[in-house]
Amino acid sequence: MAEGRLAKATPTAGQAEDLLAEAARWRDEGHKVALATVVQTWGSSPRPVGSQLIVDDRLRLQGSVSGGCIEGAVVHEAQAIMAGAPPKLLEFGVSDEQAWDVGLACGGTVKVFVEGVE
Amino acid sequence: MKRDILDRLQKARAEKRPTALVTDLTDGRQFLQVENSGSGELKLTPAQQAAVAEALAADRSGPLPEAPDLFVHVYNPPLRLLVVGAVHISQALVPMAQIAGYEVVVVDPRKAWANEERFPSVRLVDDWPDEAMRALAPDQRSAVVVLTHDPKLDDPALDIALNSSAFYVGALGSRKTHAKRLERLREAGLGDDALARIHAPIGLAIGAKSPSEVAISIMAEITQVLHRVPPLVRQPQPEAAQ
Numbered sequence: 433m434a435e436g437r438l439a440k441a442t443p444t445a446g447q448a449e450d451l452l453a454e455a456a457r458w459r460d461e462g463h464k465v466a467l468a469t470v471v472q473t474w475g476s477s478p479r480p481v482g483s484q485l486i487v488d489d490r491l492r493l494q495g496s497v498s499g500g501c502i503e504g505a506v507v508h509e510a511q512a513i514m515a516g517a518p519p520k521l522l523e524f525g526v527s528d529e530q531a532w533d534v535g536l537a538c539g540g541t542v543k544v545f546v547e548g549v550e
Numbered sequence: 551m552k553r554d555i556l557d558r559l560q561k562a563r564a565e566k567r568p569t570a571l572v573t574d575l576t577d578g579r580q581f582l583q584v585e586n587s588g589s590g591e592l593k594l595t596p597a598q599q600a601a602v603a604e605a606l607a608a609d610r611s612g613p614l615p616e617a618p619d620l621f622v623h624v625y626n627p628p629l630r631l632l633v634v635g636a637v638h639i640s641q642a643l644v645p646m647a648q649i650a651g652y653e654v655v656v657v658d659p660r661k662a663w664a665n666e667e668r669f670p671s672v673r674l675v676d677d678w679p680d681e682a683m684r685a686l687a688p689d690q691r692s693a694v695v696v697l698t699h700d701p702k703l704d705d706p707a708l709d710i711a712l713n714s715s716a717f718y719v720g721a722l723g724s725r726k727t728h729a730k731r732l733e734r735l736r737e738a739g740l741g742d743d744a745l746a747r748i749h750a751p752i753g754l755a756i757g758a759k760s761p762s763e764v765a766i767s768i769m770a771e772i773t774q775v776l777h778r779v780p781p782l783v784r785q786p787q788p789e790a791a792q
Contacts, residue, residue, distance in 0.1 A: 471621040482611040519578035547578050
């Protein structure tokens with residue numbers, strides 16, 4: 433099939449944003465990296481299942497697991513995991529006391545799994 | 551996540567192979583399924599492997615129904631948009647679809663239209679649409695839009711799209727143009743079920759006028775069909791009411 437040149441990949445805001453590649457790059461630079469993934473949602477939630485956030489030991493952030501309401505708490509857990517704690521499943525929701533603190537404004541419930549990238 | 555799993559996952563994604571990563575949420579152990587074979591620290595029963603294959607086919611990430619501690623993250627190859635016609639609307643549609651995460655290919659044998667100056671960052675195919683479409687082989691993660699307004703380019707592309715499992719097939723043209731098109735395609739041997747799959751006039755009825763607005767309405771309709779949202783009832787167009 434005759435075809436034109438394959439131009440450089442266009443960065444996209446959707447699935448094509450490659451956080452895993454970025455996580456691997458940060459590891460290769462010698463940084464500790466944690467990966468947070470939305471694994472379940474109920475009701476309205478700003479980011480769907482599979483959405484991810486990566487954070488490293490210099491608190492560089494990429495991606496998101498919510499509209500910004502729970503990222504702080506997730507990063508807090510990520511720091512513990514980068515310091516050697518085991519992976520952890522976090523749950524945020526309106527009935528949850530922590531959610532009042534961090535304020536899941538949309539009123540949904542979301543489970544986020546946080547793990548280290550070895 | 552073990553580095554070995556991460557590297558194998560990235561390799562499989564780069565090769566555009568359907569891949570699923572299964573994580574045990576109680577301890578973080580993982581299992582990587584690439585197409586039909588899987589391996590990892592985590593062991594799955596045959597029933598769980600079947601459920602993972604089902605999640606891949608449905609393109610749905612989430613906990614396994616029978617084992618909610620196991621989270622399946624589906625990494626399917628990107629959605630594709632095959633655009634027939636390197637026209638003005640396509641110049642707006644291509645970057646919009648790319649931003650939405652689609653891998654886009656533009657098919658048009660006319661060099662005056664399909665060139666890098668007009669389409670700087672997309673794959674261009676200059677074969678005749680039937681040959682090009684056969685090679686591109688639309689699958690259930692592909693959308694096809696035909697926009698040339700020229701039956702000798704549009705019709706062969708539609709013929710192949712309608713005989714494929716493309717999740718969306720749309721064609722530019724007014725109701726009148728489309729009625730004539732249906733006649734031609736029926737004569738060419740396409741059945742009513744196949745013809746009913748064509749979204750025409752293309753795009754959601756949002757009053758689009760400029761090429762970029764038409765591109766928005768096309769992208770909106772593709773999104774609606776992708777997520778299987780029932781279409782809104784179309785209001786009569788103002789022109790038709792007069």
